[in-house]
Amino acid sequence: MSSPTSAVGWGKKGRFAVADEAERQTPDIVQLWRDWLTQSERQVNTFFNEALGQEPSARGMAGFMEAYAALQRLMADAMQRYLALVNMPSRTDVLGLGETLRSIEDRLARIEETLQIAAEAVDAHERSAAAPEPARTRQPPIFPNGEEAPPSAAPIPEELRR
Amino acid sequence: MVQDTAATDRSLTGQFRREARLTVERSRRSFDVVLGRSEPDVGLTPKTTIYSRGTMRLYRYTPMVDEVYRVPVLFVMSLISKPYILDLVPGQSLVEYLLKQGFDVYMVDWGVPRPEDHVLRLEDYVLDRMPRCVEEVRRVSKVDDVSFLGYCMGGLFGLLYASAFPESAPKNLACVATPVDFTGMGLLRAWADPRWFDVDRVVDGFGNIPAEFVRSSLEALRPLDRLLSYIRLWDNLWDPEYVRNWRVRYRWVMDQIPFPGEAYRQFIKELMWGNKLMSGELMLGGRWLDPQRITSSVLNAVAEHDHMVPYAATRPLLSLVGTEDKQELVVKGGHVSLIAGLNAVLRLWPTLNQWLAVRSV
Numbered sequence: 120m121s122s123p124t125s126a127v128g129w130g131k132k133g134r135f136a137v138a139d140e141a142e143r144q145t146p147d148i149v150q151l152w153r154d155w156l157t158q159s160e161r162q163v164n165t166f167f168n169e170a171l172g173q174e175p176s177a178r179g180m181a182g183f184m185e186a187y188a189a190l191q192r193l194m195a196d197a198m199q200r201y202l203a204l205v206n207m208p209s210r211t212d213v214l215g216l217g218e219t220l221r222s223i224e225d226r227l228a229r230i231e232e233t234l235q236i237a238a239e240a241v242d243a244h245e246r247s248a249a250a251p252e253p254a255r256t257r258q259p260p261i262f263p264n265g266e267e268a269p270p271s272a273a274p275i276p277e278e279l280r281r
Numbered sequence: 282m283v284q285d286t287a288a289t290d291r292s293l294t295g296q297f298r299r300e301a302r303l304t305v306e307r308s309r310r311s312f313d314v315v316l317g318r319s320e321p322d323v324g325l326t327p328k329t330t331i332y333s334r335g336t337m338r339l340y341r342y343t344p345m346v347d348e349v350y351r352v353p354v355l356f357v358m359s360l361i362s363k364p365y366i367l368d369l370v371p372g373q374s375l376v377e378y379l380l381k382q383g384f385d386v387y388m389v390d391w392g393v394p395r396p397e398d399h400v401l402r403l404e405d406y407v408l409d410r411m412p413r414c415v416e417e418v419r420r421v422s423k424v425d426d427v428s429f430l431g432y433c434m435g436g437l438f439g440l441l442y443a444s445a446f447p448e449s450a451p452k453n454l455a456c457v458a459t460p461v462d463f464t465g466m467g468l469l470r471a472w473a474d475p476r477w478f479d480v481d482r483v484v485d486g487f488g489n490i491p492a493e494f495v496r497s498s499l500e501a502l503r504p505l506d507r508l509l510s511y512i513r514l515w516d517n518l519w520d521p522e523y524v525r526n527w528r529v530r531y532r533w534v535m536d537q538i539p540f541p542g543e544a545y546r547q548f549i550k551e552l553m554w555g556n557k558l559m560s561g562e563l564m565l566g567g568r569w570l571d572p573q574r575i576t577s578s579v580l581n582a583v584a585e586h587d588h589m590v591p592y593a594a595t596r597p598l599l600s601l602v603g604t605e606d607k608q609e610l611v612v613k614g615g616h617v618s619l620i621a622g623l624n625a626v627l628r629l630w631p632t633l634n635q636w637l638a639v640r641s642v
Contacts, residue, residue: 145291149300149516156512163505164588168468171501177471180501181478184494188486210396214488217397221335228334228413235420253344255351255424257383259638 307518314514314524321529324365326376328388332417336392339414341421345380350641352452353422354379355415356388359434360406361495361540362533364390366621367432369529373621375630382634384641387418389435399488399542403551404566406544407441415442415449428453428637429577432620433590437461440558440598443577444570453640455580455633458590458616461601463556465593468502473553480549489539496537502588530617559597578606580636582629584619585611608636 170176199209313319332339356376358364367388368376379386389411394401418427429451431439436459443450463470472478483490500507510531517523540548547565557563563570579602583595592611599607610632614624 145293145296147291148293148296153516156509160505160509164503167504168502172468172471174477177468177474178477180472181474185479185482185486188483192486214397217395218400221397224335232413239420253347253349253385255349255385255422257346257348257350258642259350259635 303519307515310518310521310524311515314518314528320532321370321525323370323529323532324368325371326368326374326380331387331421332414334410334413336394336398337410337414338390338392339417340388340390341418342376342380342386342388344385345377346383349383349385350638351424352426352428352637352641353385353387353418353424354428354430354637354641355418355451356386357411357429357431357435357439358388358390359432360391360394360544361434361492361538363536363538364388366533366617369533369621370525373526373529373626375620375625375633378630379634379637382638384637385422387414387421389414393538394489394541396488399484401541402543402566403441403547404568407438408445408566408568411438411442412446412449415451426452428455428641430455430457430633430637431459432457433459433616435459437558440572440575440602441563441565441570443575444563444572445565445568447574447576450575450577452577453580453637454575454577455582455636456595456598457582457629458584458587458595458619459581459598460552460590460594462559462594462597463553464559465591465596466553467588467591467593469498469589470553472498473549475554478549480546484542484546488542490542490545492537492539495540496535499537499589530621534617559601572601573603575602576604577602578640579604580608580610580633582610582612582619582632584614584616584624586614587616587619589616 171180195210199211202209327343328340329343330338331341356364356367358367368374371377376386376388391406415427419425429439429443431437431454436456439451439454440456440459440461443454460466473480487494510527514524514527517527551557551563555562558570558572561571561573579599581595581598583592585592587595596609599609610629612619612624612628614622618624619629
C-alpha cells in the first residue's frame with residue numbers, strides 16, 4: 120500500500136497533495152500560542168487566587184486602602200484649615216450646600232407626588248395629551264399541544280460567535 | 282483570490298504571510314483604539330425619563346410592538362456600575378431584545394453619587410426610592426403587577442424590596458448574578474475581613490468609596506485580565522466587529538462609579554461580615570427583611586465561572602425565598618458574559634423571555 124503522498128508526486132495535482140499532507144502536519148503556530156495563553160491565564164489566576172487570599176496579602180490590601188483613606192482625610196483637614204484662613208468655602212461647606220439642595224429636591228419630589236395625585240383625580244389633561252399606548256393583551260406563544268414555545272433563538276451577532 | 286489562498290495556506294510560510302498581512306491591518310486599526318476614534322455609542326434604545334430624584338432616573342423605554350404583555354418589567358441596576366451593560370449597542374442589548382419580544386420595559390438608574398450622597402443608606406434605596414419607582418411604573422402602565430429584573434447588586438435590591446414589602450412584592454423576580462451568601466464571596470470577603478479591614482476608617486476617610494477603588498478591587502480578583510485583554514485585542518485587531526465589541530465592554534468595565542459611603546458601611550457590616558440575609562436577621566430602617574415571606578415567582582440566573590460573584594454566593598438564593606414557583610438557570614461563563622455575552626444571547630435572554638412571558642399575562 121502506498122501512502123497518498125508517495126502516490127502523487129509527478130503532476131501539478133500531485134505536488135499539491137504532497138503539500139497538503141505537509142501542511143496537515145505543520146502546527147498552527149498562532150493557535151498554539153493562543154492555547155498557551157489561555158492555559159497560562161488559568162494557572163496564573165489560580166496562583167493569584169491562592170496567594171491573594173492568604174492573610175498577609177489580604178492584610179496588605181486592607182492596609183493600603185486604609186492608609187490611602189487616612190491620607191485623604193489628612194489632606195482634606197489641612198486644606199480646610201487653609202481655606203478658612205483665606206476666607207474661602209471648604210469642601211465641607213460645599214457638601215453642606217449640596218445636602219441642603221438634596222433636601223430641597225426631596226421636598227420638591229414630595230410636592231410633585233402630591234400634584235400628581237391631584238392631577239390624576241382630574242385626569243382630563245393627561246389623557247388628552249397621552250400618546251397612544253400599546254394594548255396589554257399579548258399572550259406567550261403556545262404550541263398546539265398546549266406547551267409553551269421553547270426559548271426562541273435570538274439572532275446571534277457575528278462578533279459574539281468568536 | 283490571493284487573500285483566500287493566504288488564509289487557508291497552513292504551511293509555515295503561509296502562516297507567516299497571513300500574520301504579516303494581519304499585522305499591517307492591526308497597525309492601521311490600532312490608531313482608532315489608541316486615539317479613541319469612532320467610539321461606539323451605547324445605550325441608544327429610545328427612552329423617556331418618567332421620574333427623577335437626585336441622581337436617580339427612572340426610564341421608560343419606548344415600546345417596539347403594538348401589543349405588549351400585561352405586566353411591565355422593571356430593571357434594577359447595581360449601585361456600582363452603569364446600566365448601559367443592559368443596553369450596549371443594537372443587537373447586543375437585553376433591553377432592545379425584551380422590547381422586541383413584547384415587554385413594556387422600565388429601568389432604575391441610580392446615577393453617579395455626588396459627594397453629598399455619602400449619607401445615603403441601603404434603606405434609602407430599598408425602602409424609599411424603589412417603592413417610589415414601583416409606584417411610578419404602576420401609574421404609567423396602569424397595572425398593579427410588576428416584574429423585577431435585577432443584575433448583580435440590583436438583584437439583591439429586588440430581593441430586599443420583595444422581603445420588605447411582601448404585600449406589594451413584584452409578581453416576578455428575576456435575579457441575575459445576585460449574591461446572597463456572602464461567605465461564598467471568595468477574595469472580596471477575605472480582603473474585607475474585620476480582623477484587618479476597618480470599614481469605619483475607610484468610609485470616614487473617603488465619604489463615597491472612590492470608583493478607582495471599586496475597579497481596582499474587582500481587577501485584583503484577576504490581576505492579569507487587563508493585560509490579557511490587550512493581548513487578545515491585538516490578536517483580533519484586524520477584525521472591526523471584535524474591536525467594536527471589545528471597546529463597548531472595556532468601556533463599561535472601566536466605567537465604574539463610586540459606592541455611596543454609608544451604604545458601603547452597611548453592605549460590609551450587615552452583609553459581608555454579618556451575612557444577615559442568610560441568617561434571616563437583616564433589618565433596614567427598623568424593618569425586618571425576611572426573604573421567606575417572598576411569594577413572587579423567582580428565577581435565579583447564575584454564571585458557573587463568575588469570579589466576582591461566585592456560584593457559592595448566588596446558589597442559596599432559591600432556598601432563601603418562600604415561594605413555590607422558583608427556578609435556577611446555570612450558564613457557563615463569567616459575570617459579564619452572563620448578561621451581555623454569547624451566553625446571554627444564546628441562553629439567558631431567551632430563557633428570561635420565556636420565563637417572563639408566561640408569567641406576564
